Amino acid sequence: MRPLAVLVGLPGSGKSTVGRLMAGHLGVGFRDTDEDIVLGTGRSVAQLFSLDGERRFRELEKAAVRTALAGHAGVLALGGGAVVDPDTRRLLAGGPVVHVDAEVQEVLGRRGGVAGRPLLAGDAAxxxxxxxxxxxxxxxxxxxxxxxxxxxxAAQVAQAALRSLSLWPVR
Structure with missing residues (x-):
């Protein structure tokens, strides 16, 4: 079992929003590895960073990505930094991975684009x-x-992603 689509991109690029729309069009489930980590630990991403540090968060993220890639057949959104890990990149190789390519100014201008993101504290830009x-x-x-x-x-990005993966038009 592998996802139909995996979304990667910067924090705040819209991966989760686009992924939910894609999943809705396809009639499949949506999963977000950051949400998996929050559910599994009972802590927000910001709390994990502040209490346990980025290194521990990345360990949890790597495990969450591995689990989701092996057990989710819908649309999957990864945290913005998941691709930094070489093992994760190997797992993604050759898969239906979509880079949601958002520009920095675009992310900064979005409602909630940088709010609550520990790596963007301080000078977010x-x-x-x-x-x-x-x-x-x-x-x-x-x-x-x-x-x-x-x-x-987001709807236009979702449709473009589905077209690019030859999953649109949805039948």
């Missing part, structure tokens, strides 16, 4: 630009397709 530069090669490495979100709403 500078930090997001830094993350984008660090992670862009990893997103390109794992993605079968990249769907720019600039000038599109």
């Amino acid at each position: 500078a930090r997001l630009r830094e993350l984008a530069a660090q992670r862009a090669p990893f997103y390109r490495e794992v993605a079968r397709v990249s769907v720019p979100s600039r000038g599109r709403d």
Whole structure:
């Protein structure tokens, strides 16, 4: 069992929103590995970062991604940093991975785009630009397709992703 689509991209890029729309169009379940971690630990991502540190969060994230990739047949959204782990990138290789390609200014302008995201505390714009530069090669490495979100709403991004994976039109 493998997901029909796996979404990667920057924090706040819209992966969860787009993923829910894709799952709805396909009539399948949606899963978010950050939500899996929160449910499994009883702590928010921000709490995990502040109490246990980023290293522990990444260990939990790696396990959550492995579990979801092996046991979810719908649409899956990964946390923005999941692709930094080389083992995770190997698991994603050749899969139906979509990079939701949002620009930094676009993420900053979204309602809730950076709120509650521990890696974006402080100067969110500078930090997001830094993350984008660090992670862009990893997103390109794992993605079968990249769907720019600039000038599109979430429904348009979802449809473009489905088309790119030859899953649209939905039958």
